[in-house]
Amino acid sequence: MINIKSIWENHKPTGDIIIKTRIDEIPHLNCFAATNHITGQHLYIMSVSKNVAIPELKNYRFKGVEIYTLPFEDKIELYIYLLDNELKDIFSLFVQNILEDIEPSVTESDAITTTLNVVSKWKKLFDKINFNGLTLEQQKGLIGELLFLNYLLNNKKTSTNAVNAWTGVEQEFQAKDFTLGSVGIEIKFTSSKQPRIKVSNERQLDAESLNELFLVLYSTEAVKDNGISLNSIVEQTRKNISTEEERNLFKGKLQLYGYFDEDKEHYGKMYSLKKTFAFNVTSEFPKIVKSDLPLGIYDTSYSIEISAVENFIVESETIIEKI
Incomplete structure (x- = not known):
């Protein structure tokens, strides 16, 4: 490169x-x-x-x-x-x-x-890019992606390529949140008391040219103290990245997301992680993809009940094994 x-x-x-x-x-x-x-x-x-x-x-x-x-x-x-x-x-x-x-x-x-x-x-x-700061929903989405990025950084098999694998900021290129070879991972973050999977369009759970697609859902609750904030997870990620070149790449991707250090005072809201779900998005997984839609219909958002996809739950380690 x-x-x-x-x-x-x-x-x-x-x-x-x-x-x-x-x-x-x-x-x-x-x-x-x-x-x-x-x-x-x-x-x-x-x-x-x-x-x-x-x-x-x-x-x-x-x-x-x-x-x-x-x-x-x-x-x-x-x-x-x-x-x-x-x-x-x-x-x-x-x-x-x-x-x-x-x-x-x-x-x-x-x-x-x-x-x-x-x-x-x-x-x-x-x-x-929102140069005036991230909305609360955008903050949650970024926290979720950085939680998974740290999971990759802390695993010997994926640590060296983790920042490159974070493709969530490249949505214009129809990337998944993370892409490692032929494996894609979509990340969701919720603080709802009744967790569900919110899918924003028909491309998110479309395996496209991938061999494997996984979905990771972080279920959290808002807390006043001793939780994860966007600022804290950004700093934790920077510490976990081993080279200056990768830290520069990480900073550039944060800015593409709309995160700038000068807005830090607005990103102190904290969450406590209750449970992490990982799903194998197979052809049987209930979802809407582009091929399901009539001509002219697009940007279809929908929600999936956790109870409807319990049979697709896998251990997080399964994702690493497939990479």
């Missing part, structure tokens, strides 16, 4: 305003990680021939990121410029995604088309 963030971090002043490092891992394309030496802002540059058609870019711009082109000698340079340094961890994930997707491109035109497709996906993700 190309570590774009480490390239930026290793940039040293050269006397130029823009410090550029060519990304040699993609030798057939002219791609650069760059830093504005004056402002410290990061950017990504792709240089292509003048005869490569690049569409109007005004519809590709989004919060904290500027996208534009500049002529350079006999080339055109596409700039993706980070304006808000608070978003540098998200920006790293964004550019990483571009590099991974353009690597198989045969021509510069293919690479530009692929780049703008990735930009469009990430624009949708950025537009969904």
Whole structure:
């Protein structure tokens, strides 16, 4: 994997305003990680021939990121410029995604088309980020996902790939909350006195191309003291992550979720974990998936009674065994 963030971090002043490092891992394309030496802002540059058609870019711009082109000698340079340094961890994930997707491109035109497709996906993700803090339901959902992330971090078999496996923030790519190879895991968190499984759309329990799909439900109750808060589980996760690179990745994914440290004062509500349920979502598991719906019906939400799926309960260790 190309570590774009480490390239930026290793940039040293050269006397130029823009410090550029060519990304040699993609030798057939002219791609650069760059830093504005004056402002410290990061950017990504792709240089292509003048005869490569690049569409109007005004519809590709989004919060904290500027996208534009500049002529350079006999080339055109596409700039993706980070304006808000608070978003540098998200920006790293964004550019990483571009590099991974353009690597198989045969021509510069293919690479530009692929780049703008990735930009469009990430624009949708950025537009969904709540920069004014998370709602209570969003906080609960994030606590649930971080509880399971810590379960993976604390298991030798999954600890090294746990943060990468957290794909819940990539919902625009129709990912499951966690994806490890051909195994997917959906996470639910409830503080209801009568726990049930709330499914928000027909994609969540669709195994799609997975060999195995599991659902984990954390049943909790709200408490005043000695419980789990969003802030406490975030700090616990940071301590459990062993490398700086993974902590940066984790921070970027938190920001994609809408969690920013400056909002911490709003995330003190605590919960006590009563019980953890794990279910094997087989073809017989009661659910609604896309193939069940008439044409034109989508985003179907529904609830499942625990008593209706007791036969599908498995031990949490079963999930690890299947990975």
